[in-house]
Amino acid sequence: MEEELAAVWRQVSGESLPPGAVAVGGEESVLPGPFRVAAAAAASVGVATLAAGELLRVRGIEPPPVAVDLRHAVASFHSERHLRVDGQVPGELWAPLTGDYLATDGWVRLHCNYPRHVAAVCWGLGTAATREAVTEAVAKRRAREVQEAVIAAGGAAALLRTRQDWLNHPQGEAVAGQPLVELRQTGDALPKRLFESDRPLGGVRVLELTHVIAGPVAGRVLAAHGADVLHIGAAHLPRIDPLWMDTGLGKRSAFTDLTQDAGRARLRKLLARADVFVQSFRPGALARWGFSPEELAYEFPGLITLDLSAYGWHGPWRNRRGFDSLVQLATGIAAHAGLDHPRPLPAQALDHATGWLAAATVMTAVRRAATDGGGWRGQVALAHTAEWLESLGRREITDTGYQVDDLLATLPSAYGELTYVPVPGANPQWTEGTRLPGSDRPSW
Template sequence: MTPELALKHIWTLAGCDPSALRSVTLTGADPGLPSVYRVGTLASASIAATGLAAAEYHRLRTGRRQHVTVAMRRALASFRSERYLRINDGPPPALRDPVMGFYETRDGRWIQLHTNFPHHLQGVLNVLGCANGRDAVAAAIRGWDGATLDQTLADAGLCAALIRTPDEWAALDQAKAIAGLPLFEIERIGDAPTESPGQRGADRPLAGVRVLDLSRIIAGPVAGRALAQHGAQVLMINGPHLPNIAPLVIDNGRGKRSALVDLREAQGREVLRGLAGAADVFLQAYRPGALAARGFGPEELARMRPGIVYVSVSAYGHEGPWAQRRGFDSLVQSASGIAFTERQAAGWNEPKHLPCQALDHATGYLAAFGAMAALARRATEGGSWHVRVSLAQTGRWLQSFGQIPEGWKAPEVALDDVRDCLASVESEFGRVLGVQPAEVLDETPAFFALPPSRVGAHEARWE
């Protein structure tokens, strides 16, 4: 699989104009990072699709087509943006709780725990009946069989994954459900009149587009960030009780404003209904059905705001027995055979993840791409739309690219190797050094108009 073929797949699946593909140049080849998987192809294609969709939406407004260029090394820097983030020239930010990681079980299997949120960590410690610390957790896990612990933690609503081979994963009902789905879906869910793509004189592709971003951590926030870097007005909505990871708030908050709304209260739900009524895109990354229970499912939004583009990001997809299972990028890698394959290729003693959160980032860019493709459809044929993406569907697609046998031997890419991909901005956190957008549009450059801000820094209203 080449980046060009992967981009063509995305573009064709969305029903976009094939002639636009002549306006894209992709450079670089895998392996760009130490991995047997074609992570660079995934990065280049998903980011190029986002850039090209922005260019095409701008063309709808102006009649002018522009060229899009993506260099693989820049795309891979974007896929590692949280790793290269620096505040006031300080050390790399801490992104993981010490207990998070791989553990060997009684029956010789491996399991991965994800404990970055305090309530997830405490829940795991409660199930295991042990103290907080890697040694105590490792000793407790050696008293469990892998599959039993995996299911017990899932039943408790906690975050873990048994390390499976690709064949073990393929045999599961969840993998079969994913195999029956396309990479992403863009579905018409209601009738609405066409809506103009916005101000003809606007100098940015998404100027005038309003995006509500109800997501945290990486995949959903990357989608909102990608829309912001092409000019959308993005308002992040957090619950005051929900945990966040500070460096990710900074990295993925660039270009956005941030407000607090408590959906547990009637007043908060009323505020969100008001915001949604004037939004163009409603982006959410809660578990399937969670927002619908609060009255904010896709069908409700389409009735509330005809013409809405509703974007759903999930871990394991919206179908199958794991649809409600909590998950993160690294857990999907562990469950689906990616961590097993990387370990086997490199000859490691324990499982090995991809060299970046590739499923998160690619899914985020695909979500942003789907949103823009749906906005273009709204402009030409009307309707309300539902875009669905998942980490597991993205992971399955990456696995379908085939492998690079010695790819894991590729050199590591340090901060100094990507200095030309970074830029600094002053913010309330200090001087933030971050990765800049990888896609180059020759008429409307992608950039962040706003520095990152703390959670809840702004009022819950449109500018």
């Protein structure tokens, strides 16, 4: 386990990890399946905890020893499943039409958690918005035809393919040549002054424009290590309430409509005083509003940006919508036991791992900006994380399960009392529960 963690730390920070720097406890058998999801969870949590500790060191504080408990790391990868509001499950994570459908020659997954994606399925396939109608429409077509029709209509879909098919695909070839994490300097700026604090990210302002799981998890981890995280959304955009409640811990929430001139002007004012900008729009989407990486680096030379995407920034799918479950089908992960039916990972591991890696990258960039100066840009992608998970190898399928009750904590929130999985690591904490969307002013 230490070898895998050291390899990821080297990719995130460019530094070697001394032997024994991280203590990992527990067994990988807490999760079923052949993929080493528990190892990925421990490594992701471990590098973020290391990054937080190195920031403390910059502040002149000796960090506590880094220890990662596999059970706690896995529980954090299941955080949305363990969330309770006043002791009750807060709602469904999947919309009725989201799921796997059998076409004439194989399986295809349709992501329908948002109204626009439902509309794309209905428009692309010429069908009504019922499970029965979509099942019938898909059954008459080839899987690739379904995938492309839905994507052309602005939706999100992926057909089940083998690992070899993915490696032979142009997008698979493009992803195979990319690093798990990329962090590079974007311009010159004086070293960033860190305000006095005993928290790794105390006084650091993080502007977050993300949705679903990976990006919000990154912001949640940063908030747990002391960052002032302001999530920006829009009143007209839909949300999945249980995911919002789970990933909104410790953050403020404001609305700004980027389709309007006033909204874009407000975002610029926020960016001018932000230290970090975390965003998960599709590659190129923000550029149409004047927020391309190049424009951000020019206008805000000391800004740290962290970009998340589904399939990366190279290849024919670089602008394609994607979600964890779709990337699992596309990359062959869900076909590990054959093509007779998709078999997903035992957690939304690509989302959660990518979120933790994003947080580690941000903290490393803050450290670099404090010691060396400059603006920095980090990039992570679900498909890159999928390749890393594949590289960890397989294991014998065992499943001892795990208990979570002793790990859980509670906080009051705008929704009621939240029972949640605390962020593992070196004394991270949130001081308040999730706020209602848009309940704060869009200001620092």
